[in-house]
Amino acid sequence: MIALDEIDRGLIRALAEDAQASAGALGRRFGLSQPACWRRIKRLREAGVIAGARLDLDHAALGFGVTVFLGVKLATKGRVSLEDFERAVSAIPEVQTVEHVLGLYDYRLRVVARDIPDFERVLRRRIMTLPGVGNVEANVLLSEERRPGPV
Structure with a gap:
């Protein structure tokens, strides 16, 4: 430091x-x-204090009007490694962030979709078929308040 x-x-x-x-x-x-x-x-x-620069996109302007936060609980932690899940979920373009968390769920995902039917397609065909996925809880983003800047 x-x-x-x-x-x-x-x-x-x-x-x-x-x-x-x-x-x-x-x-x-x-x-x-x-x-x-x-x-x-x-x-x-x-020194790693500045790790990079980021481009913030307006998802709605790009046609992605729905953002959903998913809590994912893995069903088979022993048979499927965390790395396998992380690699597979990171390959889904609609998944914007993958966070390994401590608590009720193992992972928190930020998913963008064009609309609710598009999100349902991503959920059913891509996320629910990932290795080891057990319980999933979805929270739809209604609005986002952002305070830019460092801690």
């Missing part, structure tokens, strides 16, 4: 808001030269 000063924290907040901000613009904002700002960002990346 590297020590972070106020400028580092400010850079992280600024990049969380706009990952494409230039080192020159960020340097002007935080009183640094462009090369000094670039070196700080590079140091944060090399």
